Amino acid sequence: MAQVTESDLALDATPVDTLKGVGNAMAEKLAVIGIHTLQDVLFHLPFRYQDRTRLSKIGELVPGREAVICAEVLIADVVVRQRRSLLVRINDGTGSITLRFFHFSQQQVKQFERGATVQCFGEVRRGPGMLEMVHPEYRIRIKHESDTALLDKTLTPFYPTTEGVQQTTLRKLTDQALAQLGTRALTDFLLPDWVQQSGLPDLETALRIVHRPPPDVDVNALMEGLHPAHRRLALEELIAHRLGLRLLRVNAQSQRALLIRPAGELIRGLRESLSFHLTGAQNRVLLDVLNDMGSAEPMLRLVQGDVGSGKTIVAALAAAQVVESGYQVAMMAPTEILAEQHMLNFSEWFEPLGIGVAWLTGKLRAVQRRSAIESIAMGHQRIVVGTHALFQNDVEFANLGLAIIDEQHRFGVHQRMALRNKGAEANTLPHQLIMTATPIPRTLAMTAYADLDISVIDELPPGRKPVTTVALDNTRREEVITRVGAAIDLGRQVYWVCTLIEESETLQAEAAEDTLATLQQMLPRHRVGLVHGRLKPRDKEAIMKSFKAREIDLLIATTVIEVGVDVPNASLMIIENAERLGLSQLHQLRGRVGRGSEQSSCILLFQAPLSNNARERLGIMRETNDGFLIAQKDLSLRGAGEVLGTRQTGLAEFRIAQLGRDDDLLDDVSAIADVLLAQYPKRVHGLVRRWIGEEKKEYGGV
Ligand code: ADP
Numbered sequence: 001m002a003q004v005t006e007s008d009l010a011l012d013a014t015p016v017d018t019l020k021g022v023g024n025a026m027a028e029k030l031a032v033i034g035i036h037t038l039q040d041v042l043f044h045l046p047f048r049y050q051d052r053t054r055l056s057k058i059g060e061l062v063p064g065r066e067a068v069i070c071a072e073v074l075i076a077d078v079v080v081r082q083r084r085s086l087l088v089r090i091n092d093g094t095g096s097i098t099l100r101f102f103h104f105s106q107q108q109v110k111q112f113e114r115g116a117t118v119q120c121f122g123e124v125r126r127g128p129g130m131l132e133m134v135h136p137e138y139r140i141r142i143k144h145e146s147d148t149a150l151l152d153k154t155l156t157p158f159y160p161t162t163e164g165v166q167q168t169t170l171r172k173l174t175d176q177a178l179a180q181l182g183t184r185a186l187t188d189f190l191l192p193d194w195v196q197q198s199g200l201p202d203l204e205t206a207l208r209i210v211h212r213p214p215p216d217v218d219v220n221a222l223m224e225g226l227h228p229a230h231r232r233l234a235l236e237e238l239i240a241h242r243l244g245l246r247l248l249r250v251n252a253q254s255q256r257a258l259l260i261r262p263a264g265e266l267i268r269g270l271r272e273s274l275s276f277h278l279t280g281a282q283n284r285v286l287l288d289v290l291n292d293m294g295s296a297e298p299m300l301r302l303v304q305g306d307v308g309s310g311k312t313i314v315a316a317l318a319a320a321q322v323v324e325s326g327y328q329v330a331m332m333a334p335t336e337i338l339a340e341q342h343m344l345n346f347s348e349w350f351e352p353l354g355i356g357v358a359w360l361t362g363k364l365r366a367v368q369r370r371s372a373i374e375s376i377a378m379g380h381q382r383i384v385v386g387t388h389a390l391f392q393n394d395v396e397f398a399n400l401g402l403a404i405i406d407e408q409h410r411f412g413v414h415q416r417m418a419l420r421n422k423g424a425e426a427n428t429l430p431h432q433l434i435m436t437a438t439p440i441p442r443t444l445a446m447t448a449y450a451d452l453d454i455s456v457i458d459e460l461p462p463g464r465k466p467v468t469t470v471a472l473d474n475t476r477r478e479e480v481i482t483r484v485g486a487a488i489d490l491g492r493q494v495y496w497v498c499t500l501i502e503e504s505e506t507l508q509a510e511a512a513e514d515t516l517a518t519l520q521q522m523l524p525r526h527r528v529g530l531v532h533g534r535l536k537p538r539d540k541e542a543i544m545k546s547f548k549a550r551e552i553d554l555l556i557a558t559t560v561i562e563v564g565v566d567v568p569n570a571s572l573m574i575i576e577n578a579e580r581l582g583l584s585q586l587h588q589l590r591g592r593v594g595r596g597s598e599q600s601s602c603i604l605l606f607q608a609p610l611s612n613n614a615r616e617r618l619g620i621m622r623e624t625n626d627g628f629l630i631a632q633k634d635l636s637l638r639g640a641g642e643v644l645g646t647r648q649t650g651l652a653e654f655r656i657a658q659l660g661r662d663d664d665l666l667d668d669v670s671a672i673a674d675v676l677l678a679q680y681p682k683r684v685h686g687l688v689r690r691w692i693g694e695e696k697k698e699y700g701g702v
């Protein structure tokens with residue numbers, strides 16, 4: 001048999017340092033952006049292009065676009081206004097444009113003599129008077145050189161990069177890798193039939209086009225990511241992500257879980273103590289959950305229900321069942337204030353039944369923390385409510401049976417994993433119940449939550465009335481304050497939400513304190529309270545308690561009340577600077593009112609002038625209370641990464657696919673992924689590794 005030579009190695013087995021120009025130092029830098037092999041080079045994809053393959057006529061230039069032009073110098077002039085600059089007016093017979101330079105030498109000024117032909121590339125902008133290019137790349141054309149001499153053979157790709165790795169380096173590397181694409185093997189994990197049915201090119205063709213688009217490519221399609229070559233790769237990437245999550249699931253479900261199948265005494269007791277009956281939807285979802293937990297496979301279930309749909313009691317009933325089976329329950333929320341509220345609810349529900357509820361957050365004092373951790377480890381505490389602090393390494397459960405995560409969009413895949421591993425001893429995983437108020441469009445769910453089963457609480461408790469929403473210009477603030485006073489006189493309670501763009505809790509707190517002073521002054525007869533992120537948990541809790549107990553009429557708050565806070569008697573909400581907030585956040589905030597039987601209203605105060613996007617957002621808020629519709633609008637206005645709470649989801653990390661744009665591929669994605677898992681399991685790992693890489697331990701470990 002022939003000896004294996006280096007050229008027999010497949011692209012994914014050929015280290016990047018076999019390429020010219022890659023030494024140890026460069027290899028280390030490339031590793032930072034996930035490039036280890038030639039396959040990695042080829043799947044490190046451009047995020048934009050420049051088109052230097054054709055000449056544009058000046059008369060047809062569009063501001064905001066980049067273009068190559070070739071024209072004759074009319075006049076070059078050094079002017080001194082705010083800054084000394086060199087202005088060169090050129091004309092190509094179809095029109096004129098100004099080249100503007102702030103840094104230039106005398107030598108350059110001379111180059112631009114009248115009648116010289118100059119070829120330049122740059123972004124076209126609207127200048128004072130006429131179009132201009134600021135600091136274009138340019139060359140004075142030498143005699144006899146043709147118009148097209150300096151044009152590129154392909155579009156110019158731009159790659160995501162890191163410090164110390166230039167675009168030119170990445171282009172040289174891709175050139176070399178593309179040259180080996182014909183000789184070294186690259187596995188095409190998708191069957192040709194699947195791809196051809198969708199009218200897409202094969203893998204090799206797609207890679208060549210995406211890296212080096214030929215001049216005759218459909219430039220608009222390419223720039224918008226709609227070219228078939230793009231879509232071929234996006235399809236593969238989406239499949240890889242879906243498979244990654246499916247593998248996580250398979251892995252989790254290969255482990256055992258505790259059987260939760262007691263007589264249901266505690267559930268009965270808790271149900272009987274409630275002042276309401278569960279809705280049909282709540283009952284249905286609870287049944288899903290109890291069925292899951294009654295089997296030996298760990299539950300991985302996402303419960304989605306719009307704000308106010310009553311997710312908490314469903315979680316509590318599930319918890320009751322686990323406690324009756326003799327195991328522990330952890331209930332985790334993304335913020336202190338939300339955790340506190342669950343603490344209050346759970347204590348109210350469980351203490352009368354003789355079950356204590358423990359409390360664990362990052363802000364506990366060392367002594368309290370130690371004693372909480374100890375009793376959790378001993379198993380004395382059956383129910384623990386808290387924040388991220390529950391993830392920490394020193395927290396060990398005696399026998400965790402169920403982990404509940406509330407408002408899931410704040411926790412990403414990585415945290416989901418961390419929790420999954422908690423309590424995972426001797427191959428036993430806790431059941432997991434994840435709750436979110438973010439209505440997840442189907443497409444997003446299929447991609448971001450492919451590791452989870454989904455139940456939807458699609459019904460609100462009876463008697464809820466939709467919140468009436470108006471948007472008012474800030475100039476009408478005093479009028480609004482008068483209205484607040486009148487509402488309080490009618491026995492209503494009011495939220496006033498202060499928002500700032502600043503991330504800093506201190507600045508937010510200061511702004512809220514200013515508002516407090518103003519409102520106190522204007523509403524002297526009314527009881528005004530303030531809650532913000534800088535307060536001690538104990539103080540926050542005290543204020544929320546007295547608001548709930550109607551000892552406070554008007555609660556001024558920062559967006560800390562965004563999620564979960566529940567005071568049914570509050571029926572008016574004012575949101576300041578509403579134009580700065582995203583749709584989902586506005587919907588979450590507004591969900592704090594409309595929880596009682598009272599007709600509720602929400603006033604969105606805004607600062608004119610509004611951007612188009614902001615105007616659209618406020619319009620949607622006025623028109624609908626439907627969280628699902630709002631989520632879909634949000635997705636189309638902002639994109640998936642933002643909607644799900646950013647980077648943590650891993651969704652922002654797509655290389656080429658884009659939710660929203662590529663949604664029509666998703667049916668194929670799940671169909672193909674299922675076939676791969678069932679019939680071609682050997683291909684699955686290679687595909688996941690290609691797109692998600694080795695670094696992601698969460699996926700890599702599967
Ligand atoms: P969310 O789904 O937003 O977390 P909550 O669990 O906070 O909603 O519930 C909102 C409010 O509705 C709470 O006051 C809760 O006690 C109440 N609630 C829940 N289920 C019902 C029901 N079936 N009937 C009446 N009120 C309910």
Ligand code: MG
Nearest residue numbers: 311312563564
């Ligand atoms: Mg909630």
